[in-house]
Amino acid sequence: KSMRVGLPIISPRLLSTTHIRHVFGRPIATGPPNRNPTQNEVEAVYQLYAAELRALFDAHAALWLPAAVAQKGLRVVRMGGGDPEFIRSKL
Numbered sequence: 001k002s003m004r005v006g007l008p009i010i011s012p013r014l015l016s017t018t019h020i021r022h023v024f025g026r027p028i029a030t031g032p033p034n035r036n037p038t039q040n041e042v043e044a045v046y047q048l049y050a051a052e053l054r055a056l057f058d059a060h061a062a063l064w065l066p067a068a069v070a071q072k073g074l075r076v077v078r079m080g081g082g083d084p085e086f087i088r089s090k091l
Helices: 039-064 067-072 084-090
Strands: none
Touching (some): 039 067
16 A cells, blocks of 8 residues: 655745734624514614724725725625615615
8 A cells, every 4th residue: 555645836925925904893783683683674784884894994994005995995795685676775
C-alpha cells in the first residue's frame, strides 16, 4: 500500500495582507419575539436596519474607503422576501 500526498498550490494573492475593519452600530429595536410577524412588521424592522446601515456607512466611509468608493454611496438591495407591491408602495 502506498499513500500519496499533494502539495497545495498557493497563489501569491492569497498571501498578501488585507485589513478588514468591523464597525458595529446601535442595536435595532425589534419588539418582543413573534413567531408569525405580519408583512408590515417585517418591513418596519427592515427599514430600521437599512437606515442604521446607511448611517454607519455615512459615518465611516470617508475614514476607511478610498474616496472614489465612498463617493458612490451605499445601495441597499433587498433580495426576495416581501410583497413587491408593498415594497414598491414604500419607495
